[in-house]
Amino acid sequence: MSSFSESALEKKLSELSSSQQSVQTLSLWIIHHRKHSGLIVKVWHRELKKAKSNRKLTFLYLANDVIQNSKKKGPEFTKDFESVLVDACSHVARRGAFIEVISFSSSSLP
Template sequence: MSAGFDKQILAQKLSKLNSSQQTIETLSHWCVFHHRCCQQVVETWDSEFHAAPVERRVSLLYLANDIMQNSRKEGNGYIAEFMRVIPAALNGVLTVRDDFGRNVPKRLADYSIKHACCFASNQHRSMEAENSLTTNV
C-alpha cells in the first residue's frame, strides 16, 4: 500500500471535484502517485460515481480518462481496474438525453474500447513471450 493513501481522503477529494481541467489533473496526478492502490482508488471512484448527480458524473468520467492516460507508464493496473467498472458507468450516463451528456461519455467509451483492445493485445503478447521463453529452455 502506498504511504499516505486513505480512502476517506480520496472520497473527500472526489466530492470536491469540479469540471475544471486543473482540479481533474491535480486529482489524477494524486491517484497516479498512489498507483499501488489502484483497486481501492477505482472502487472508491465507482461508489462516488454512482452516488453523484448526473452533472458531476461527467467530471468523474474525465478524471477516469485522465488517470488511465497518465498511469500507463506505471503499468496497466488502472486500465484493468477501470475496465471492470467503466462499461456500467458509461451505460448509465449514455441514457442522458442532452447532446453534451451523450457526447462526453461516447468519446470516453471510444477511448476505453481502444485501450481495452490494446491492453488485451499487450497481455496476449506477454503471454506468448512467456510461453516462448519456457518452451525454448
C-alpha cells in the first residue's frame, strides 16, 4: 500500500467512482492509514463540499464503507466522522444527487 499524504488522499478522492470496487478499494486504503483518521475525515469533508453534485453521494458511500469496515480495528473513524456527518448529509441533500434524482423522476410523470 502506498504511504499516506494529504495530496495522495486528495488525488484518490478525485479519482473515486461510484463503482463498488472503487469505493471498497479506497476504503481499504483509508482504513490502512487509520492513524491519520482526523486528517482523513477533514480532507474527505472538504473534498465532498468541492465535488460536483453527481459525485457527492459517492463520498457518503465511502464514509459508510470506512465506518462499517473499520469498527473491528478501532473507534477512530466512527468518532471522527461523527463530528462531520450531519453537516455532510445536509450538504448533499441541499446540493447533491438527491435533487437530480427527484428532477429526473418528476420529468417522467404523465
